[in-house]
Amino acid sequence: MKHPREVLLGAQAATAFLPVCDHYSGVEARMRKSLQLQAEMIEEFGACVFDVTLDCEDGAPVGGEADHAAMVVELAALASDKARVAVRVHAVDHPAFESDMAIIAGKLARQLSHIMIPKVDSIEDVIRAEQALLAASAGNLPLHVLIESPLAVRNAFEIAAHPRVQSLSFGLMDFVSSHGGAIPADGMSSQGQFTHPLVVRAKLEIASACHAYGKVPSHCVVTEFNDSVAMILAARRASRELGYTRMWSIHPNQIRCILEAFAPSESEIEDATRIIAAGARADWAPISFDGKLHDRASYRYFWQVLERAHQTGSLLPIDAQAYFQDASH
Structure with a gap:
């Protein structure tokens, strides 16, 4: 019997199946702690529920980029399968x-899940990054790209269409600052980023571009990293209102907030399990079902739940757990 993912998603089954949280760290001590926390949570949940992205762009000191890249290679090579x-x-x-691509992609082509390219403005930037991957013999690595300017937002659909691109992230801070003061500082806050029209428009364009081409939209940071309530509310709005299926974390305290906000409720999980089971039997x-019509369209929705x-890492009913025993799904 075919897996529900293959039956219900069809060609979309090839869409990247990424954790909902992408955790960034740029200093060696924090990188080590992030990797250790990831290992602990893999043990806790039985699956990898967040990515760790080691940061060269903001983490490397000026003039020390090559040494920083070598340190990143050393740390990444220690991660488990x-x-x-x-x-x-x-x-x-x-x-x-x-140099980054030659050192990092060249030595970690089999270990890394992807390479994140910041400040992508056009499809030409993606092509240049892809050429660097190929030159480093790392042709298997997907690219994630960071959309940080009005021009990049304008080109988001073309960027998302490139087959090498797996995910688009929104770079809130650079996007606001690129407007030369036209967007107030509040546009970078946990609340203002959901109300300023230019910021909201950018987020919607990126999410729409991703969904148009089966890519993963990743929401921007919340800088108030000690405010768990603000973090959960922002993550929930990103997920429920703006169509994002992934979000950045910049502090370990934010990881579980993102998992909680992006997770379906117990009742949603229960309903989805029952409907998928009934659909499979038919x-x-x-x-x-319960007086409502269900067909492939609604089955697809509930399977995605x-x-x-x-x-x-939500607790699944026994009937649903079997669908995820095979790591390929």
């Missing part, structure tokens, strides 16, 4: 970009 580790390199127009033909529950 179950870990998901990525690296953010410098932008394609930075003097250290080529060989995915239309059914009447179960996928999101699994991604966030």
Whole structure:
């Protein structure tokens, strides 16, 4: 019997199945702690529920880019097979970009989950990054790109369409500052980023571009990292209102907040389990369930609820657990 993911998603089954949280760290001590925390939570949940992205762009001291890249390689090589580790390199127009790609992608092509490219403005930037991957014999690595300017937002659909691109992230801080003061500082706050029209428009464009091409939209940071309530509210709005399926963390305290906010409720998980089971018994033909019609369209939705529950480490009913025993799903 085919897996529900193959039956219900069709070509979309090839879409990246990424953790809902992407955790960034740029200082060696914090990188080590992040990798250790990831290992502990893999043990806790039985799956990798967040990525660790080791940061070269903001983490490397000026003039020390090569040493920082070598340190990142050393740390990433220590991660377990179950870990998901990525690296953010410098932008394609930075003097250290080529060196970053040669050192990091060249030595970690099999260990890394992806490479994050910041400050991507156009499809030409993506092509240049892809060429650097190929030159480093790392042609298997997906690219994640960071959208940080009005021009990049304008080109988001073309960028998302590139087959090498797996995910688009929104860079809130650089996006606001790129407007030369036209967007007030409040546009970077946990509340203002959901109310300023230009910021909200950018977020919607990025999410729409991703969904149009089966890519993963990743929401921006919340800088108030000690305010768990603000973090959960922002993550919930990103997920429920703006269509994001992934979000950045910049402090360990934010990781569980993101998992909680992106997770379906217990009642949603229970309903999805029952509907998927009923659909499977009917060989995915239309059914009447609790007085409502369900067919392939609604089956697809409820299957995605179960996928999101699994991604966030939520407790699944026994009937649903079997769908996720195979790591390939």
